[in-house]
Amino acid sequence: MSTTDVATRAEVGSVLHRAPAGAKLVGLAVASGALLLVRSPTGVLLAAVAVLAAYAAGRVGPRAAWSQLRPLRWVVPVIFVVQWLTLGPAQAAVLSARLVMLVALAALVMLTTRTSAVLAAIERGLAPLGRLGVDVGRVALVLSLAIRSIPVLAALATRVRDAGRARGRERDVRAFAVPLVVGALRQADALGDALRARGLDD
Amino acid sequence: MTHPVSTEPSTHAPPARWTVGASDAARIATFAALIAVLGMPGSIAFFGNAVPITLQTLGVMLAGALLGAWRGALAVGTFLVLVAAGLPLLAGGRGGLGVFVGPSVGYLVGFVAGAAVVGWLVERARRTTLPGVVVACLVGGVLVVYAFGIPAQAVITGVPVETVARLSLVFLPGDLLKALLAATVTVGVVRAYPPAAPAARR
Numbered sequence: 001m002s003t004t005d006v007a008t009r010a011e012v013g014s015v016l017h018r019a020p021a022g023a024k025l026v027g028l029a030v031a032s033g034a035l036l037l038v039r040s041p042t043g044v045l046l047a048a049v050a051v052l053a054a055y056a057a058g059r060v061g062p063r064a065a066w067s068q069l070r071p072l073r074w075v076v077p078v079i080f081v082v083q084w085l086t087l088g089p090a091q092a093a094v095l096s097a098r099l100v101m102l103v104a105l106a107a108l109v110m111l112t113t114r115t116s117a118v119l120a121a122i123e124r125g126l127a128p129l130g131r132l133g134v135d136v137g138r139v140a141l142v143l144s145l146a147i148r149s150i151p152v153l154a155a156l157a158t159r160v161r162d163a164g165r166a167r168g169r170e171r172d173v174r175a176f177a178v179p180l181v182v183g184a185l186r187q188a189d190a191l192g193d194a195l196r197a198r199g200l201d202d
Numbered sequence: 203m204t205h206p207v208s209t210e211p212s213t214h215a216p217p218a219r220w221t222v223g224a225s226d227a228a229r230i231a232t233f234a235a236l237i238a239v240l241g242m243p244g245s246i247a248f249f250g251n252a253v254p255i256t257l258q259t260l261g262v263m264l265a266g267a268l269l270g271a272w273r274g275a276l277a278v279g280t281f282l283v284l285v286a287a288g289l290p291l292l293a294g295g296r297g298g299l300g301v302f303v304g305p306s307v308g309y310l311v312g313f314v315a316g317a318a319v320v321g322w323l324v325e326r327a328r329r330t331t332l333p334g335v336v337v338a339c340l341v342g343g344v345l346v347v348y349a350f351g352i353p354a355q356a357v358i359t360g361v362p363v364e365t366v367a368r369l370s371l372v373f374l375p376g377d378l379l380k381a382l383l384a385a386t387v388t389v390g391v392v393r394a395y396p397p398a399a400p401a402a403r404r
Contacts, residue, residue, distance in 0.1 A: 082361050174383065178394065192223075195224035
């Protein structure tokens with residue numbers, strides 16, 4: 001990492017942006033665990049204040065937060081109604097608020113951490129497994145290969161769908177999935193050959 | 203060309219007991235990407251429940267049926283690590299650590315176990331036949347996934363298990379259809395690309 005990189009991030013980001021990804025992931029796990037122990041309405045209020053304080057510390061605005069919480073907009077009301085009917089209003093409010101806060105905390109880590117940093121932290125977290133005989137280098141290889149394969153397969157899916165449409169079979173899921181999966185397997189086996197040609201033994 | 207999950211020590215020190223060969227690494231990574239791509243074309247989210255429907259579970263069943271138990275489970279695991287790292291790969295563009303504390307986390311864990319069970323069952327069959335793979339996909343891809351998903355959703359939302367199970371019935375027809383589709387696609391792929399069948403190669 002160059003010094004300019006650190007300097008730019010220090011200017012742009014907050015304390016949370018600058019904190020190491022590993023520390024944030026551990027902090028998230030601890031905070032989520034603590035949140036699951038909260039059962040009283042007072043506890044939920046205190047937790048909500050803490051979550052809002054964390055968002056302020058991360059300088060994350062409501063719009064960015066909503067982009068992460070949006071998937072909950074149907075789920076939570078439905079769950080809330082079911083909880084109200086089965087457990088009563090107070091419990092329903094506590095449980096639903098807790099769910100939103102759990103997701104909000106995870107979202108905060110996501111909003112202040114780059115994907116590459118999270119992946120690197122996960123790989124470092126797996127390192128102790130190397131002592132148990134897990135090939136950690138291979139885990140990292142598979143993860144980066146998977147990321148690089150996504151655009152390749154997305155392009156393949158588009159080609160296959162276009163080909164199906166040209167034959168008037170755009171509604172036939174089988175006519176889409178079989179060529180896609182065969183193409184994926186061919187691509188995988190070519191990739192495996194290329195890896196072996198570069199000295200990654202089998 | 204047989205590449206079962208290698209448990210031989212690699213040439214580098216320290217010896218790794220848990221590793222995969224280059225071809226397996228490529229297939230695992232490619233199927234992780236395939237599961238991601240199958241989640242992309244618009245998911246049908248049902249109003250009454252917390253978990254949206256897509257072809258993503260089809261990818262999970264295919265990973266098990268075509269890669270076998272070990273590699274299938276590893277492919278799903280790789281996919282989930284990418285999701286945890288914040289890539290929006292889950293059906294409906296969801297991703298990040300939030301989904302691992304949300305109500306559908308059980309289904310995600312169930313995907314790993316489900317792919318393993320589908321693969322284990324398909325590997326046990328002498329030939330890759332449609333009825334055999336249908337049964338494997340129903341047991342692994344539907345039963346096992348629900349067995350993880352429903353209790354976890356009940357615990358996280360605080361709603362009784364029976365209520366969650368009843369609500370989840372909405373997804374059953376779609377999942378039965380997907381199991382049938384996964385089996386058709388598996389048989390079609392093995393016919394079109396014989397090196398695909400892991401079971402036949404053992």
